[in-house]
Amino acid sequence: MNITIGTLLAFSFVASMSAMLALIWAISSKQLHVTQEDAKVIFEEGKEPSFDDSTSSRSSSSALEAPALERRYRFLLLFMFGSAAFWLVFGSFFGLIASLKLHLPEFLVSQDVLTFGRMRTMHLNSVAYGFLSLSGVGVAYWVVPAIFKTEARLVKLALVGAILWNVSLFLGVGAIAHGWTDGLEWLEIPWQIDIGLAIAGALLAIPLVVTVRHRHVHHIYVSGWYYLAGLMWFPVLFLLANVPGIHHGAQQATTNWWFAHNVLGLWLTPLGLGAAYYFLPKIIGKPIYSYRLSLIGFWALALFYSQVGMHHLIGGPVPTWVVSLSVVQSVMMIVPVIAVAINQHVLSLGNPWALKESLPFRFIAVGAIMYTLASVQGSMEAIRAINTITHFTHYTVGHAHMGAYAFVAWVLFGAMYYILPRVVGQEWPSRGGIALHFWLVFIGFVIYFVALTIGGWLQGLAMLDPARSFLESMELMKPYLTARSIGGGLMTFGHLVFVYNFIQLWRRSRSYLNSPSVANATTVGRAES
Amino acid sequence: MNRALPLIVVALMILGFATLLLVGVPAAQIWGIEAPAGLKPYTASEQRGRDIYVSEGCVYCHTQQPRSPSQGPDGLRGWGRPSTAADYVYDAPHQLGTMRTGPDLFNVGARLPSQGWQLTHLFDPRAITPQSIMPSYPYLFEFKDRAEAGDVVVPVPADFRPDGKTVVAKREALDLVSYLLSLDHTYPVSHPELRDNGFDHEEGGS
Numbered sequence: 122m123n124i125t126i127g128t129l130l131a132f133s134f135v136a137s138m139s140a141m142l143a144l145i146w147a148i149s150s151k152q153l154h155v156t157q158e159d160a161k162v163i164f165e166e167g168k169e170p171s172f173d174d175s176t177s178s179r180s181s182s183s184a185l186e187a188p189a190l191e192r193r194y195r196f197l198l199l200f201m202f203g204s205a206a207f208w209l210v211f212g213s214f215f216g217l218i219a220s221l222k223l224h225l226p227e228f229l230v231s232q233d234v235l236t237f238g239r240m241r242t243m244h245l246n247s248v249a250y251g252f253l254s255l256s257g258v259g260v261a262y263w264v265v266p267a268i269f270k271t272e273a274r275l276v277k278l279a280l281v282g283a284i285l286w287n288v289s290l291f292l293g294v295g296a297i298a299h300g301w302t303d304g305l306e307w308l309e310i311p312w313q314i315d316i317g318l319a320i321a322g323a324l325l326a327i328p329l330v331v332t333v334r335h336r337h338v339h340h341i342y343v344s345g346w347y348y349l350a351g352l353m354w355f356p357v358l359f360l361l362a363n364v365p366g367i368h369h370g371a372q373q374a375t376t377n378w379w380f381a382h383n384v385l386g387l388w389l390t391p392l393g394l395g396a397a398y399y400f401l402p403k404i405i406g407k408p409i410y411s412y413r414l415s416l417i418g419f420w421a422l423a424l425f426y427s428q429v430g431m432h433h434l435i436g437g438p439v440p441t442w443v444v445s446l447s448v449v450q451s452v453m454m455i456v457p458v459i460a461v462a463i464n465q466h467v468l469s470l471g472n473p474w475a476l477k478e479s480l481p482f483r484f485i486a487v488g489a490i491m492y493t494l495a496s497v498q499g500s501m502e503a504i505r506a507i508n509t510i511t512h513f514t515h516y517t518v519g520h521a522h523m524g525a526y527a528f529v530a531w532v533l534f535g536a537m538y539y540i541l542p543r544v545v546g547q548e549w550p551s552r553g554g555i556a557l558h559f560w561l562v563f564i565g566f567v568i569y570f571v572a573l574t575i576g577g578w579l580q581g582l583a584m585l586d587p588a589r590s591f592l593e594s595m596e597l598m599k600p601y602l603t604a605r606s607i608g609g610g611l612m613t614f615g616h617l618v619f620v621y622n623f624i625q626l627w628r629r630s631r632s633y634l635n636s637p638s639v640a641n642a643t644t645v646g647r648a649e650s
Numbered sequence: 651m652n653r654a655l656p657l658i659v660v661a662l663m664i665l666g667f668a669t670l671l672l673v674g675v676p677a678a679q680i681w682g683i684e685a686p687a688g689l690k691p692y693t694a695s696e697q698r699g700r701d702i703y704v705s706e707g708c709v710y711c712h713t714q715q716p717r718s719p720s721q722g723p724d725g726l727r728g729w730g731r732p733s734t735a736a737d738y739v740y741d742a743p744h745q746l747g748t749m750r751t752g753p754d755l756f757n758v759g760a761r762l763p764s765q766g767w768q769l770t771h772l773f774d775p776r777a778i779t780p781q782s783i784m785p786s787y788p789y790l791f792e793f794k795d796r797a798e799a800g801d802v803v804v805p806v807p808a809d810f811r812p813d814g815k816t817v818v819a820k821r822e823a824l825d826l827v828s829y830l831l832s833l834d835h836t837y838p839v840s841h842p843e844l845r846d847n848g849f850d851h852e853e854g855g856s
Contacts, residue, residue, distance in 0.1 A: 222785060226775070226784060227776075227786065230786050232789055233706065236707065236787070237710070238711075239706070242707055242710070300702075300705030302704060302705055302707075304704035304743035305744070350661035353658050353662055354662070357662065361673070368742070369741060370735065371676075371734075371744065372677045372680040373741075375677075376673050376677075383668075387665065423665075424664055427665050428668045436722075436846050436849060437715045438735045438737065438846075439676060439680075439844070439846060440680075440844055440845075441845070441848050443675070444846040446671060447672070505849065509849070513713060513749055514749075584722065587723035587726050592779070595751065595783060598751075
């Protein structure tokens, strides 16, 4: 047994480290030919890049002048963002109800559909697989053609995929509501319905890969690495974890957390980082700080993040070595996080005027900072001495929302605020509406996070104290859980503002979309192509 | 980084490597271990009850994995000895859980073995613990003017009974309680190496 542990740990660590060293060597000896010039492929050729965000009057571009998109492509983007917005609001209400139930235990208990265990699960599946996945892939459908200076291919196929994804997810969330579940965290949707999601996922991935194959630029920009890898990783994860009948007992728990943490690390994180790497430099008109560093950030993410899942089972009934392996790799995650941080935050914090001037930029830059904070916090949480306090507490819930919400969701909000005016050829009706959305979700999230972080820590300390009854750890949480509902309520209100902004924009653009020249546009023109 | 295919291949190889370590090797270690002599397979009623436990989402507030005494006072709270992979051979889906809004239930059948207590607590946790934040599950019960032959009457305190009616457990409630009462892991530990012993410095881990 000792041989297994030692050998595997050493093997994995040495393999990861040598791969990293090989990569550093490859970059420094120009084996990979990535230069700072490559970071500029996102800008228009032969033109000095400039500030580009139509929500600001100082912008060099305007949505009104954006070339008309091909009808089907425009419809695809509107459908993906529109359905994502639906899932966002739908999922937020479930989250809010679940949150209220934790301090108002007699609230909505008359029917099984409304019980906490189902509401919480419907919330998670709606926002993770509905809002984040649909808007994240929707943004990829904008970014991928842009960085390759070509048009999106097989758009019809993608549209079928997006519709099937929505239908399957609707069935999945409905199944959970009625108690039909596979019973594993992040894998609740019954495997029979998962088949629909898997097919839909493939229909959404294939057109992007085909688009990459038809590219007009030689270099694959960093966003493209994240998108290509993420679109390959997620199907593998999803299929292996959902095969029915083979996993059981403690072994199933390792598969469960291998999947669940990789959904964050190898799916939602690439969707968020891919977008941030494109929009931050694009809006501000300056390339990222060190393009070569982004290469290390990407491969280190792949190497380390893929092995961190077992930190969810620290102190649990799975072999010590596999837990220790995940603890080590969780701490190693500092490497890619610092790489991304240097690249993105130097750009955003070095240009504070852009945070004020551009609301999409503000969403994305603050979201990217949240990635750094959430990741460093995650590395800390995996250390045994800290994990023993935070494990099994609401501290983890606060952390999860910092990663999935404050990072991924905010980056995607910003990306949608940038993209949507160009899709419909109209500016956002009100800059104030976007600012209101930002401040509601920002203040709401801060309340949410601070409450659960402090409360969860105290909960953990109480649980570890043999002199205090378990009931104490539950009772002391009540004020913090109440504060969490207030924060969650503000976030939900912010989401309603987002939907309101979206609807106003769409109403404003109806005449534009129906005009003959736009309705019959055949090419996916882009300002920069 | 100018070609898509090598990028995709290497990215998938890295995931394959992680899958081998986190899924493959633990499976090889855990699959095929024998159930401890004291652990019985679930009866039909217990299994039905377990299905209700899963579908109601009990796992989101209750773990089933006590920690070792070197890590926390779980044993002192009556939650049982540290569990090992051998304790879960009959469990699919696993319900280890990651949150303790409520107490660990690995040993609840030994800790709280009264059917009447469990039924009352499910009907309304605040009938037993006023400060509890656990949801009540009234839909697992029926309300009758008078209990009939074969009915299991739940000993709910008068204040908590709707209109003074008699509270009778539905089959779902009885199954769920029979599952909870089956969670008795007081038998001797088996395969102590198949758990995370990383907090047990004295024993040297493994």
